[in-house]
Amino acid sequence: MSASRSVRHYPGFRLLSLVFFLWLYLPIGVVIFYSFNDNRLVSVWTGFSTKWYATALSNQSLMDALEVSLVVAVLSMIFATTIALLAALVLTRAPGLKFRRVSETVVNLPLLLPEIVLAVAVLILFSQIGLNNGMVRLVLAHTAFCTPFAFMPIRARLQGMPLDFEEAARDLYAAPFTVFRRVTLPMIMPGVFAGAMTAFVISMDDFITSNMLNSGGATTLPVYIFSLIRQGTTPELNAVSTLLIAASLILATLVLVLNARAMRRSA
Amino acid sequence: MSKGFRIWGLVPAWALMLLTLILPIFIVAGVSVGERGAYGGFEWSFDLTAYRQILFTLGWTDELEFDPKYLIIIARTLGYAAGATAISLLLALPVAYWISLQSARDKALLIYLVTLPFWVSMIVRVYAWLIILGNDGMAETVYRFFGGSDVPGFLFTPGAMLVGMVYSYIPLMILPVYAAVEKLDPALIEASHDLYGSRWTALRRVIIPLASPGLVGGSILVFVPCLGTVLEPMLLGGGRQLMMGTLIQNQFGGARDWPFGAAIAMVLLVLVVLVLILNARRATRQLEVQA
Numbered sequence: 001m002s003a004s005r006s007v008r009h010y011p012g013f014r015l016l017s018l019v020f021f022l023w024l025y026l027p028i029g030v031v032i033f034y035s036f037n038d039n040r041l042v043s044v045w046t047g048f049s050t051k052w053y054a055t056a057l058s059n060q061s062l063m064d065a066l067e068v069s070l071v072v073a074v075l076s077m078i079f080a081t082t083i084a085l086l087a088a089l090v091l092t093r094a095p096g097l098k099f100r101r102v103s104e105t106v107v108n109l110p111l112l113l114p115e116i117v118l119a120v121a122v123l124i125l126f127s128q129i130g131l132n133n134g135m136v137r138l139v140l141a142h143t144a145f146c147t148p149f150a151f152m153p154i155r156a157r158l159q160g161m162p163l164d165f166e167e168a169a170r171d172l173y174a175a176p177f178t179v180f181r182r183v184t185l186p187m188i189m190p191g192v193f194a195g196a197m198t199a200f201v202i203s204m205d206d207f208i209t210s211n212m213l214n215s216g217g218a219t220t221l222p223v224y225i226f227s228l229i230r231q232g233t234t235p236e237l238n239a240v241s242t243l244l245i246a247a248s249l250i251l252a253t254l255v256l257v258l259n260a261r262a263m264r265r266s267a
Numbered sequence: 268m269s270k271g272f273r274i275w276g277l278v279p280a281w282a283l284m285l286l287t288l289i290l291p292i293f294i295v296a297g298v299s300v301g302e303r304g305a306y307g308g309f310e311w312s313f314d315l316t317a318y319r320q321i322l323f324t325l326g327w328t329d330e331l332e333f334d335p336k337y338l339i340i341i342a343r344t345l346g347y348a349a350g351a352t353a354i355s356l357l358l359a360l361p362v363a364y365w366i367s368l369q370s371a372r373d374k375a376l377l378i379y380l381v382t383l384p385f386w387v388s389m390i391v392r393v394y395a396w397l398i399i400l401g402n403d404g405m406a407e408t409v410y411r412f413f414g415g416s417d418v419p420g421f422l423f424t425p426g427a428m429l430v431g432m433v434y435s436y437i438p439l440m441i442l443p444v445y446a447a448v449e450k451l452d453p454a455l456i457e458a459s460h461d462l463y464g465s466r467w468t469a470l471r472r473v474i475i476p477l478a479s480p481g482l483v484g485g486s487i488l489v490f491v492p493c494l495g496t497v498l499e500p501m502l503l504g505g506g507r508q509l510m511m512g513t514l515i516q517n518q519f520g521g522a523r524d525w526p527f528g529a530a531i532a533m534v535l536l537v538l539v540v541l542v543l544i545l546n547a548r549r550a551t552r553q554l555e556v557q558a
Contacts, residue, residue: 007460008368008453010361010470017365020358021377024384027395027434030405034398043403083279090276103277106284113288114495114539116512117532120519121291124298124529144287147280176272205388208497208512212519222390229394229502233401241391252386256379 028245035238042233052239062240065224072135072210072220073203076142077150081196083143084150089180092158110145118145119212126213134218141213142203149202150195153259157191158184190258197255201248292536299529309525317530337514341534344511347425348493351432355440355489356482358433363445363481364474378445385438393498396431397422400503423505431499436492440485447481448474480553487546491539511535 034042038049056062087107091100110118122141131137165187169179185192210220219227221244228237299317301309322338323331366377384392399405400421407418421427451474459469475482497512506513511531518528 007466007469008456010364010466013361013365016358017362020362021380024381024434024437026405027392027399028384028387030399031391031395041403042398043401043405083283086276087280090273094273094276097273103281106289107280109284109288112491112539112543114491114512114535116495116497116515117292117295117536117539118288120515120528120532121295122287123519124294124525125287125291128294140287144283147283201386205390207390208495211497212516222388225390225394226498229390229397233394233398237394238398241388241394244388244391248386248388249383252383256382260375 031238031241032245035235035242037235037238040235042235042238052235053243055236056239056243059236062221062224065219065221068135068138068218069204069221072138072142073200075139076146076203077196077200079139079143080146080199081150081154081192084147084195084199085154085192087147088151088155088158089184092155107151108148111148115145115208116212119209122209123212132215134213134215137213137215138210138218138220141209142206145206145209146199146202150199153191153194153198154188155191157188161187190261194255194259197251201251205248295529295532295536298525299533301526301529303524303526309529314526317524317526320527321530321534337531340509340514341511343508344494345538347428347432347510348490348496351429351436351493352440352486352490354429354433355437356444356486359437359440359444359485360448360475360478360482363441364448366445367449367451374449378442381438381441381445389435389498392435393431393502396427396434397502400427400430422503423507425504425508427503428499428508431503432493432496435496435499436489439488439492443481443484443488444478445481447478447484451477483546483549487542491542494539495535 034045035052036048036050037045038047038051039045084107087103090097091104091107097103105112119141122137122144126132126137126140131140161184165183166179169183174182205222206220207222207226211223211226214220214223225237225240228234228240297311298309300313300315302312302314302316304310319331320337322333324334326332362381366374366381369377402422404421406421410418410421455473455477456469459473460466464472495512496510497516500506500508500510500513501516504510509517511534515528515531515535518524518531
């Protein structure tokens with residue numbers, strides 16, 4: 001064993017990997033650390049303080065941007081997950097379906113193309129058809145690029161699930177919708193949840209499209225943060241960033257733990 | 268599944284993508300051959316001014332003068348995207364390979380650690396590098412600590428942009444590379460050793476060829492978003508060196524030249540579609556070889 005291991009191991013790979021992981025977490029650590037800095041200057045440490053969190057939370061524009069982001073993310077999550085669920089059901093459960101490959105490509109299209117091109121495309125479309133409501137614009141555009149992220153885990157779950165249960169339900173004269181509601185949906189729920197959460201995070205994080213569609217009353221949190229960064233780095237920005245990091249990490253852990261548990265159960 | 272559901276189950280997805288993606292891309296193509304409106308925006312027509320503008324400027328007497336400034340931006344974008352992809356590849360192979368040698372539990376944990384930063388908002392990740400590389404930031408402190416006297420200024424350099432791009436997209440490289448090296452049969456590496464192949468030979472002749480689907484897949488996942496990147500050039504590059512993403516952004520923001528912005532967006536789209544077509548052809552060729 002030890003001889004075979006030594007052949008497969010490469011000198012330096014371990015050190016490189018450790019340095020890599022340090023580098024991966026260094027920026028996140030730096031932002032969190034300096035968010036507790038008392039000093040007005042970000043990188044000059046003078047003492048521990050939580051005052052920047054108070055400043056951030058009492059910043060009305062920031063709270064407005066957060067509200068826009070949350071509303072857009074929740075609505076886009078609901079629409080994207082519903083659309084992705086319907087598409088995944090058809091694409092995995094309809095034998096001999098025509099246009100299967102092209103339909104899968106269409107659902108995944110936002111992943112294949114650069115976001116800036118899609119952002120320009122929706123901006124021109126919306127201005128051409130005279131759609132001026134900033135929130136509607138954001139929800140429509142976000143729903144489009146969140147759909148593939150919701151689609152992937154749902155489809156994976158549907159493909160990994162044995163067909164016996166649905167067949168048994170049908171043999172017992174369950175109507176198609178009853179089969180879906182009582183058998184399929186409960187079994188793919190972890191995938192649906194993971195897809196919905198991913199869609200939510202992708203929408204919350206988006207900058208390029210939201211910035212292109214930015215208008216009064218429809219400024220999302222990343223776009224507002226960007227405008228703050230342009231004015232200069234402040235510890236308040238670090239506090240906001242730290243709160244965002246905490247929220248992202250909690251959601252990510254939730255999704256990954258649920259996924260791992262679902263995989264174990266199905267295995 | 269009822270016949271009806273088969274049809275209408277896909278309708279929302281198709282309708283969404285047709286309305287917000289496919290149709291709008293055709294409109295962008297239309298705008299790129301349109302005319303610049305007097306007060307921003309544009310007017311429909313068929314006019315190749317925007318494309319001509321990429322290669323030529325109008326001289327004193329309205330004659331066309333070749334001007335490579337936009338070609339330089341396109342070349343620069345390709346260069347940075349290729350550079351970031353190459354660095355990601357060189358880092359990802361050893362890291363993914365090392366992860367694949369760990370115990371099952373550690374593997375799951377390490378892959379989780381690779382994906383975790385990717386969930387953190389892009390703007391926050393770029394901002395973090397802004398602090399590290401900025402005035403009196405961590406990079407300068409470390410530089411001084413090791414005896415550097417005059418600090419070169421790390422921010423707003425090509426290096427800063429590359430660090431930001433690699434940091435933003437490297438999980439997209441590690442995951443497919445890991446998936447490929449994880450399936451690698453250790454007996455093959457041992458066989459190469461038994462045949463007096465050095466570690467380097469095993470890496471070059473066994474590991475890299477067998478992991479190549481993952482290496483190529485990861486490269487595309489990094490290269491494509493790097494081509495359209497906006498935040499890194501604006502914040503870490505200081506906006507002085509334009510990339511295609513920022514150039515497009517400017518045309519729809521301050522410069523208000525929609526046809527030109529649309530033309531650059533079409534060039535970017537064509538570049539990406541070319542990469543995807545080349546990859547699809549390579550994948551089918553590989554399948555034919557295997558069959």
